[in-house]
Amino acid sequence: HKYVYDFTEGNKDLKDLLGGKGANLAEMTNLGLPVPPGFTITTEACQAYLATGREPDGLAGQIEAHLESLERAMGKRLGDPRDPLLVSVRSGAKFSMPGMMETVLNVGLNDQSVVGLSAQAGGNDRFAWDSYRRLIQMFGKTVCEVPGEEFEHALDDVKRAKGTHNDLDLDADDLRGLVDAYKKIFLKHTGREFPQQPREQLDLAIRAVFESWNAERAVLYRRQERIPADLGTAVNVVTMVFGNLGPDSGTGVAFTRDPASGAQGIYGDYLANAQGEDVVAGIRNTVPLQQLEQLDKTSYDQLLSFMARLEEHYRDLCDIEFTIERGKLWMLQTRVGKRTAAAAFVIAGQLVDEGLIDLDEALHRVNGAQLAQLMFPRFQLDHEFQPVAKGIGASPGAASGKVVFTSARAVELAAEGESVILVRRETNPDDLTGMIAAKGILTSRGGKTSHAAVVARGMGKTCVSGADEIDVNVPAKRFTVAGQTVSEGDVVSIDGTTGKVYLGEVPVMPSEVVQYFEGSLDPEHIDNALVRAVHRIMTHADGKRRLAVRTNADTGADAARARRFGAEGIGLCRTEHMFLGDRRELVERLILARAEGEREAALAALLPLQRADFEEIFREMDGLPVTVRLIDPPLHEFLPPLEQLAVNVAVAQERGEDVAKEEALLAAVRRMHEENPMLGLRGVRLGLVIPGLFAMQVRAIAEAAVTCARAGGTAKPEIMVPLVGAVQELETVRAEAEKIIAEVVGDSGVEVLIGTMIEVPRAALTAGQIAEAAEFFSFGTNDLTQMAWGFSRDDVEGAFFWRYLELGIFGISPFESIDRDGVGRLVRIAAEEGRAARPGLKLGICGEHGGDPDSVHFFHEVGLDYVSCSPFRVPVARLEAGRAVV
Ligand code: PEP
């Protein structure tokens, strides 16, 4: 079995096997770019190691063979005392997991080869000893779990003794002493000397990288990003090149376009005389990449030409890590870069303009989650708010919240429902839980490529990094800025687009993308790259999609907004929402009525109110179908709460008041009380039990439609019966409704369809029968999920879903994204059997899943005619319905 691939043997499509980093190193090698030679140990080797706890047979021999050929190619041997080959050992999974797993640099250094390294570096003792101490530090921490602070403290001690804060002030003797101190720390914690055998160093480092796949923070990150847990990581063994050999060396990170806005140009950070990890960790402040042009024009020009080459080759934004070793440029990594939601749209549009991709591909490269993010509001700034600091807009959005300084405190306050902003000098992978809990992240150090920036962008969380006017004091739980002190619990606002930081809570305003959807920004006439890109891609999605998109709306205002957002009708108008407020009392009277007269009076009072509701909605949706659902919710929502009523009656009796009426009410409420209202008297059952209720609604719908038609409009009502489980229920309602409709509609030309929701499993399983009495089905996937799983939709998510997610029973709540195997199967069966019984049966979905990207793809696959979702989700559903086709 082949476990090891030379960089010349792989390519970018082998990410499953070689991980993202390995596959792209191979790709760059084969493009002829200067990549330090090396090889990749496959994810399969890692999977085997994690399954059995030992390296698979044959791995050691293959590593040996590849190492030998690497040594031949370089003309050096690993750890040779006179001229050592040194390697880095780097993790690299299929999906990028920034900073989550381990890397060890300078493998091959020991007490002898450090001398050889110095000689080869032109007698640069300082460099050699600095490299050696870095190896012991990384190896100790990563491979042998020596607490990292111990090394930090020892380094601080040496700096203090020297009277400096800067690593660069330490000379060779200082670093030689530091190596001794590090070795003692290593011995103290591991009970053994620091290993001097280069090959043993290499093997242990490889094993540590395998094991880092299951490090706690990596597990947490995978869960958050929904990366499967069984992929394993590849391990890259790469010849070391050094960015810390002096001022003509350095290291940097670059993007071929701005990953925040998508703007064309060269973006990146550069740090002279430093090793790679220093940039990513945000430990020292970098300079903008453009300054490299003054420092080393040859390398800069070369880098630009490589970047252009990579972008053309990958046909996408690439990010790059590079090192310059004494004037020679080396490419250490590339990948298709992460980007903000705005940049995703803008870049996709630009690449179409540049002829690199077509519009189908552009549609493929954006998604509904990104579009949803762009619909978030932004800060509304007037002169009252002056920024107190400006950092780098690392991940866009507007976030206000209480300041916290530790991950633990962020988690605590967020659990209490507070919005918090996590403030750190820089973040590291241990801050992940706090970053997840926080509304936003603010750091005083680090660039666009620091840990905080990369991780926040990945999560879609607002982040400002490198706000260096801010002086953070974590132990004292405060920071100072512009002469002011901000303590834990004080409110700040951060703008992840501009990088500005404000004290207090800044009000917010709607996004430009929402303004565009609202029709108040004309994409043809404004100079806004994002709005133009969104417009172009949405137009393409609309042209491609087969699914129609409707909205769930119960008011004229919602209907109007959804229509501006592109809704092609209403898929669910929940009429019970029209019975709240003042009208509740009428409904109460209706439900409790004992005599026919009382009931009729209540219905007569409700009829005109309902008719007016529908008229307004039909007007807003003129010409488009409107599905009105007959009243559904459990009875108790319309009755006074039992306990409170009982107390009131008892108190009134005590006072000797006349309580005959209240007692009657109490008795009625007792009679109707249900232990399990969601499975009780609701939906069609209510319609069958309370005479005249559905009839009144049907009449109101039909009369409103006729009024609209007489006024020159076109109302297209579709009456929907909820919670049907048996065709007989539907037939009963239908017979009564048809009579009323015939009587009201007359020769007005109005057509009214009658259909049902499919939200009880029995309805899905007898869809063939039900279709005989239904002109359409609309899947109520909220109830269908509730009843298929037996999960109370109102209780379980907070109660125990966390455990289910933790155990991987499902990766996401089935109320959020459709459970394809179970609930989805019911949908499939009902769609097939319904259509078999009635060709042309109209099929839609109106549960929350209608606005969920993955679910939209599923509904496309099973052949529904439309999805219906809340107004704000309509653009997301349009986009995803288009993406489902390309
Ligand atoms: C459903 O059950 O999916 C549905 C849309 O109805 P409601 O959410 O009102 O129960």
Ligand code: MG
């Ligand atoms: Mg329902």
